Structures are given as C-alpha cells and as structure tokens.
Amino acid sequence: MQRRILKCIQSQGQSEFYQPMYLFFSLTKIPTNYLTHLLGHESAGSLLSELKRRQLATALVTESFRPGSGFASILLYIELTDQGLEKVDEIITLIFQYINMLKAEGYQQWVLEEERDSRALIFRFKSKEELFEYVCKLSSRMFRYAPEDILTSGYLISEFRQDLVEEIISYITPENFRYYVISKKVADSCDCIEKYYRTPYGCESIPPEKIEAWKNCGLNEALHLPPRNPYMPTDFSLKCKLNPDQEDSALGPRVIQETPGSLLWFKQDSNFKLPKSFICFNLIRYKLSPFKCLREREKRK
Known part of the structure; x- marks a missing residue:
C-alpha cells in the first residue's frame, strides 16, 4: 500500500x-x-x-x-x-x-x-x-x-x-x-x-x-457494464466485383458524391481483397490557407 x-x-x-x-x-x-x-x-x-x-x-x-x-x-x-x-x-x-x-x-x-x-x-x-x-x-x-x-x-x-x-x-x-x-x-x-x-x-x-x-466505498449508480456489441462482424464475404485482369480494375478513384462544399471519392480494392476500408478526410478551407494569410497581411501593411 x-x-x-x-x-x-x-x-x-x-x-x-x-x-x-x-x-x-x-x-x-x-x-x-x-x-x-x-x-x-x-x-x-x-x-x-x-x-x-x-x-x-x-x-x-x-x-x-x-x-x-x-x-x-x-x-x-x-x-x-x-x-x-x-x-x-x-x-x-x-x-x-x-x-x-x-x-x-x-x-x-x-x-x-x-x-x-x-x-x-x-x-x-x-x-x-x-x-x-x-x-x-x-x-x-x-x-x-x-x-x-x-x-x-x-x-x-x-x-x-x-x-x-x-x-x-x-x-x-x-x-x-x-x-x-x-x-x-x-x-x-x-x-x-x-x-x-x-x-x-x-x-x-x-x-x-x-x-x-x-x-467501504460501495457502489456508484453511474458505473455499470457496457452494452453488448451488436456490430461484431460474422460475414467476411467480399463485395468486390472487379477482376484484376480486367481494364476497369486499374482505374483510379471516382467521385461518387459531390456537394457545393465537398467531394467524395471511392476506389474499389481488387488486389488485397481484405475486409478493410481506408478513409481519408482532407479538409481545405481557403480562409485558413497560408496564401490567404499572406494576402491579409499584405493588405494590412
């Protein structure tokens, strides 16, 4: 102790x-x-x-x-x-x-x-x-x-x-x-x-x-067991329909959704064939860019 x-x-x-x-x-x-x-x-x-x-x-x-x-x-x-x-x-x-x-x-x-x-x-x-x-x-x-x-x-x-x-x-x-x-x-x-x-x-x-x-601290009503995980996967069959030997499998990412403020790109994996996804978010805001900061600084001079 x-x-x-x-x-x-x-x-x-x-x-x-x-x-x-x-x-x-x-x-x-x-x-x-x-x-x-x-x-x-x-x-x-x-x-x-x-x-x-x-x-x-x-x-x-x-x-x-x-x-x-x-x-x-x-x-x-x-x-x-x-x-x-x-x-x-x-x-x-x-x-x-x-x-x-x-x-x-x-x-x-x-x-x-x-x-x-x-x-x-x-x-x-x-x-x-x-x-x-x-x-x-x-x-x-x-x-x-x-x-x-x-x-x-x-x-x-x-x-x-x-x-x-x-x-x-x-x-x-x-x-x-x-x-x-x-x-x-x-x-x-x-x-x-x-x-x-x-x-x-x-x-x-x-x-x-x-x-x-x-x-003698007893129990605390705020503390309890976690709920069971309903999202534990059991089906690992792949949804990939592309054939690596086909020409379309070599194509790059394609835009699957476009809004005034965002672009969503997707590329179907046809090589590794694993139940894994890679998600990358690239947030770009003009007002926070170095170019914008330099322009604002020049205006203040």
Whole structure:
C-alpha cells in the first residue's frame, strides 16, 4: 500500500494505478483480458466516461503486465486534468467502486466471447509486420509459449476460465495496490533523487483511514457494464466485383458524391481483397490557407 510521487518533464499530470498479483495461468486463457477490457472501456457507464463527466481525466489505458512466471499486474494509466490532479483520492474511489460493481455483477462470459472474436478477427486479417521486428518478437515468445502457440499468442483465446477471472478480481483490494502520481506540480513532495536518472521522487504509505474509506466505498449508480456489441462482424464475404485482369480494375478513384462544399471519392480494392476500408478526410478551407494569410497581411501593411 504505497503512494509514489514523481516529478516529470511533461506538464500534463498522470496517475498510475498498479495492482500486483501472484498467480499461475496458461497464456492461451488470458483471464486478465476480462479486467483490462472492462476497466478500459469508454462507453456510457464506464470508468473513463464518469471521469470525463466529472472533468477529472481525458484518457485511460489499461494493460496487464507479466514479467515472469507466477507474477502479473493490472495497470491503469490515467491522463489527469488539473482538477483531477487535485482529486486523486476521488479517482481511486471511482476505481474501487467500478471493481465493486464487477464483483456484484459476477462473471459475464459474453465479455470474453466478444474479446475472443475481436482478437481472432485482428489475427485473421492482420497486416504484415516489419521482418526483423517480427522475428525478434517470435523468438522472445519461444521461452514462454508452447511451439503451437507462438504465432497466435496474444490473439487467440482457447479457453474461458471463470475461476481464474474471479480469482484475479478478488486480488484487487485497497489493501493490495499502489499508485503513482506523475506531474511537475508535485515537485514539492519529492524528497528523494533516483540514483541513475536523477529523477526527483517521493514515496509514502497510504494512511489507514484512506484504505478503510476505499474498502467501504460501495457502489456508484453511474458505473455499470457496457452494452453488448451488436456490430461484431460474422460475414467476411467480399463485395468486390472487379477482376484484376480486367481494364476497369486499374482505374483510379471516382467521385461518387459531390456537394457545393465537398467531394467524395471511392476506389474499389481488387488486389488485397481484405475486409478493410481506408478513409481519408482532407479538409481545405481557403480562409485558413497560408496564401490567404499572406494576402491579409499584405493588405494590412
């Protein structure tokens, strides 16, 4: 139970919620995905949505970290507003209220089913990676995965384990976490200097009364599970009618809609044949162009 304070170079504040756990599980089951998916959700009723409503944060990222066998961590990175930097305790209260909601709702298998389908979709249609980096990534996995799982690790979920998910959630308690506050504005609380990088920092024990308050923070009606995703694709048949050998497949983009203020161009893919779309918006406004600015400047002379 620690509170650590670091002075950073960036002016924007950040809070990190760090939850260590000691457990063993197969990497093809990935039970930590259940928590990271829900804690990092951005829909109505999510933790981030409530933080934004209260103007305490602008972004939230979650991840699981497993540096070795038998040890794993759940991490939350929260980009704070100035108001959020002054209300870190309130933010931690919201985190534990969200955890309490997950415990009260119980295990929801559809969450992992959506995660499984989403990851399988990414793996099935993933783009080619840079060769050297890809080889390095695969070689590092050889120490942690079975040979048949090296290529699919991090993507394919082969088994759902309710017991592992519930065990992981049970570890997340006010008595078993630490958090970091990183900002220029906490420099006065930094009474130590890091040995190698000379970074000012401070380390404090969390007062027992705060631990007790977080243990009894209860539920928050604003926090609830996200709705199921009705847009999870199941049909990947392509609508492309062009033949790469035909002359019309080599034609460039064509205008499919024109208005007084916009042009919409479209080019049907006939080479890669993947269920992916690339959308590019090019906004052009004469009054904001460098040419317009120069002309206005000349007029004022």
